Amino acid sequence: MYKKGIFAVIISIMIAVSFSGCVDNNAGNSNDVSKTITIQDMAGRTVEIPENVEKIVCSGSGTLRLVTYIQALDMLAGVESCEHAEIKGSGKPYHIANIEYFKTLPVIGTQHVENLNHENVIKVNPDVIIISYSEASVADGIQEKTGIPVIIINYGEFESFCDKDLVGSLTLLGKVLNREKRAAEVIKFFSDSEKDIQNRVKGVSDSEKPTVYIGGLSARGAHGIHSTSSQYAPFEALKAKNVASSLELKKQIFVDKEKIIEWNPEIIFIDAGGYNLISEDYNKNPDYYNTLSAFTNGKIYTTYPYNYYTTNFGTALASTYYIGTVLYPEQFKDINPDEKADEIYEFLVGKPVYTVLSENYPGFQNVNFSKQ
Template sequence: MKKVILGLLVIICMLGMINLRPLLAQENITVRDMVGRNVSVPQDPKRIICIAPGTLRLIIYLEAKNKVVGVEDIEKKFPATRPYWVANNELGRLPSIGPGGPNSIDKEPDLEKILAVRPEVIFITYMGYERAQSVQRKIGIPVVVLTYGPFGTFNEKVYDALKLVGKVLNKEARARKVISFIQDFQKDLLSRVEGFPENDKPSVYVGGIGFKGTHGIESTQTIYAPFEWVKAKNVAKPEGKKGHLFVDKEKILSWNPDFIFIDGGGSQIVKQDYKKRPDYYQGLKAFRNRRVYILHSFNWYMTNIGTVVADAYAVGKVLYPKRFNDVDLAKRADEIYTFLLGRPVYEQMSRTYGHLAEVPAYLK
């Protein structure tokens, strides 16, 4: 029975799409998606959906949210955690296209819900070649696979994703502007720290990093973009493994970094642990000297790129105050969010995570 219903929905969807756009007037282009599939898509489609981590964010960056006709349930949950949703939460009124979330990665989505909203193109991240082919065959709608690169950090593959989506949605000029915007900030950050003596740099560590859930101080990253962009001396970087890393708490004691940054997503776990084990934390000079600072969580349903940039300025202002003395963190964050998302949301994000570069209240 379910197959019969699905078949009827396919027919209804196709008829609806014909009504939406006369078949003879519809022009198609062929694009190569990010798993190497050649996909024929309508040029500048009017109805799209976004599935899996990070997909909707890219559409919003490209100022194409008006084309979105349905959203995942996960997008409507935890509404204060992701800047793109805070800035565009009216999308929550759109129909559901399935649960979404990390457990849905590279799984067949809810085809009935997808067909019910009659998209012309499906954008999806982290789906394998064969599964994408299968989904496309079953429902007769182009599936374009995207990627941000490895989970949990910033990777320049996201630029390729922006270019690909821009080509499909006739937003190539906007894609170029977004990429240049991010790269210009990277250049500014690096130029501010250029020539700073390596021997004078303090050692740093970031804890509380989210990775398939929230974690405490032992959750870190060896390649942490806000550190990389200001050439900070990350004590975890020499560990060899790239990306996320769980470290033994005794290892953090042995590193004993000069400064510790706490990801806002894990800050409550760190706070609770601090109250249970104050002696451990007092063994860390950063905690003794109150050189512990809050950053906003950027790894939430893939990388919130604007938050990466804002966090990097916060790190720079803490570590190199003279070189960042002209930067107002709230204004800089809202400059970033306004360009990428359409409006300023720094204050809303600060209500969730705390203010950038703020010393946690339990240490004051």
């Protein structure tokens, strides 16, 4: 299902790209010709941009992450102020890897597209503005006020490492920023990783699989044990028996804590973004947690939050491999989760940042709340 969507997005983007020459009629020679291309962005808008983009700014959740993935940080003319901040507990690997460079760049807004400072953008004079999670009218308004082409990318609802929105956004950015080869490498990296995971678990029967639950799932902040997902992407990739899969909402959701007792999953993973809240709640209400067999049997494991200024795909992938080692130890016996995480981060953001993340959050580990 996802692969059909992927190819459709790629083909549509390729078809949408056309070349046109904008010639200054007063020019005396061909050196004064400024070429442009016309692209279709992820909102379906037709946008005319320079053929050779040299300077960009990014605004909104996840835009700078994907620009980092395709190795186009040298094109940045400015960044949001949140990228200057030394954030204790930052869950953004691209930020951890590149903060010193980001701090050398001018600020073009605070955080999110609605806080973009148009005057600051005009001062740094980018060729293109890249935004995310926005309506076409918002992009048109920014373009009108700044006189600079605006392109919208989308992440969509993260359900797969081959998600059509991820592939479409990477393909579009590769074309716009002349990083098509690198964009294709990143797409293949995620696709190959997902295939590897699926091949490892395809021979495991449902009767061999333990029931699982993800608690404390981060979504615009930290939450307690009742924050979960019926379609948690790492579980989906691993074909795990998610006890919350019967819920109708296919996204992050808050469930009644009594429902978790009813499900009584054999293994519980804790999104480390909510770890402190769950620890505090455990200390206040240990009887509730000790009703759950996963707590009494020592089957509680922490995994990294990957929802931080939208989806951190590298962290989601690293967490998937770690969860695989817990659920299917034989099939993932060759995987060292810490080393695998750094392999992923080094490819995507340029540095192995697992150690820094583990200073901010509990790492990939089995935890016992009763001994804290």
